[in-house]
Amino acid sequence: MRATIIHGPGDIRVEDRDYPAVHLPTDAVVKVTAACVCGSDLWPYRGVKPIRRPSAIGHEFIGVIESVGADVGALREGDFVIAPFVVSCGACPQCRNGVTVACDRLAGWGGKDDAGHRIDGGQGQAVRVPLAESTLVKVPGVGEPDEALRKNLLTLSDVMATGHHAALSARVAPGRTIVVVGDGAVGLCGVLAAKRLGAGRIIAMSRHADRQAVAREFGATDIVDERGDEGVAKVRELLGGVLADSVLECVGTKESMEQALHSVRPGGALGFVGVPTGGAEIPLRYLFDKNITVSGGMAPARTYIPELLADVLAGRINPGRVFDVEMSLEEAPEAYKAMDERRAIKVLLRP
């Protein structure tokens, strides 16, 4: 089969790999019908995160079950499934607490399972899925989704679940005022998640016309393109002299974290889902003096998918709008380039 392999910074290749098979009785093999490139895939691509050896890459995909191991009772050949961005067991204390991203048997696509077997990356034609029953979410009543539904379902793998996590972490609730820092796919999904949870005013911080347009579609009531102190002043002005009740940080840099923190009102909450990089920190004394709540981390997508899926299937949310470019799997190198150069918000890959 064909699969995307990262060899080094800027070096993405689509290569031949063995077609996956069921190794363990809890495995399934999924034929991938759509995958995509994540903002976090750009960290190794840009050399920010080191690459030790050529590795299969990609952690967002949807597809059809081709075969299952003997212990996989709830899934069968032909089922349409969403893969969350990590593998989880569903049985350990962390999974039972809903924090599937801290699973005792956590494994990542392109890595190894806890038995030491290689796992395929998501940007390929097929994937062996360990712990398939607890990891995958079956989409009921769907044979082959149409193009719009396919995009919506694919966002549940990561970005929409992550935007939802940012919103929950920031304590978004009906009537609260919101600022979203970051206009990538996650930030845009954060806007949509905030709207879905009943937020009142939603301010998206964005400087790109195409992203501003999606933010507005998703429910942003205001766009702020100023940054730093000017950005904070603009937020305060828009909200009648007060800062925001809830701020969603969806980037992870030092600058974005400061922008986010300084946009929270005393007693408000900051939800952060951008992987902290470049020295992003939060001074404890600032939190203490302002009574600010900080919450976030990797989204437990597996926990959130069922409720988000219900809204997608009912047509209540259309997060798939974040995909502005589609390419074939063979064009994966170009997909990375387009995302890296910000020519695309998010690229969908067709294997």
Added chain:
Amino acid sequence: MRATIIHGPGDIRVEDRDYPAVHLPTDAVVKVTAACVCGSDLWPYRGVKPIRRPSAIGHEFIGVIESVGADVGALREGDFVIAPFVVSCGACPQCRNGVTVACDRLAGWGGKDDAGHRIDGGQGQAVRVPLAESTLVKVPGVGEPDEALRKNLLTLSDVMATGHHAALSARVAPGRTIVVVGDGAVGLCGVLAAKRLGAGRIIAMSRHADRQAVAREFGATDIVDERGDEGVAKVRELLGGVLADSVLECVGTKESMEQALHSVRPGGALGFVGVPTGGAEIPLRYLFDKNITVSGGMAPARTYIPELLADVLAGRINPGRVFDVEMSLEEAPEAYKAMDERRAIKVLLRP
């Protein structure tokens, strides 16, 4: 009148001061019937917080209204009142959001009001209270409380409100498992607050028999006297292999913050109310990797007093149990010494 003045580290004196009077139409004068020494009063006493000039000290008191300014409609001579540990206006956005400790007109006992007038400290015979109507809470139906009630009411000024803030910040809820780091009056009130909010297992970390006894009375189901990694291991053992859902940090040092942070399970919450000192910080990446929520700061006592007062008056909580020593106001120097040397949990002063 007699009032407690701090002159320098270890130098507490009770001196004569002018009896306070109403200066502004929003003022009231309160005759103090009970005051006390706070753990945070020990910071300047120990020289950790610098003292520039002799200053009136004390920020927890209850008493009787002696006179009111023309604009104080809801309070009158003879009313029995609780003073929260800061002055707040009740009208600014922060007060309306319930975050009275971030009030636009915030002032502290022993400091100055926003008109530049000196405010008396709480450890004295009488206090001029600025913004009296929004700051003080009237205790309905109480003339002169009996000894037990007096102690209970005095805790609402700070320590019980602060313990409650720690519990709310740590997302205590029915059935959740709790660890409380710190066995001072605030930590003990944190135990009581967690119990009041319906917590299941409550583990108090304490090495002092007298404090352990109060913790048990307040609802602690377990006592852990180990510290560091051993303390964390003990918590994990008591909770069946998992860390705590909610951890209350009630000290503020680097060590206590680490103890608290490392006691939180993935997806759990840390509520902190100890003023951060000695380099206490929280690494953002740790929060991200564990999906831990951090929340806290100064307690908005003014916001919490009404609901806590209802429970005190109904006999449902007895936080006054934290006072293990009573002294006359003249003995204030000895009260500080007893608290500093940990011979007393909390000293009540009778003016």
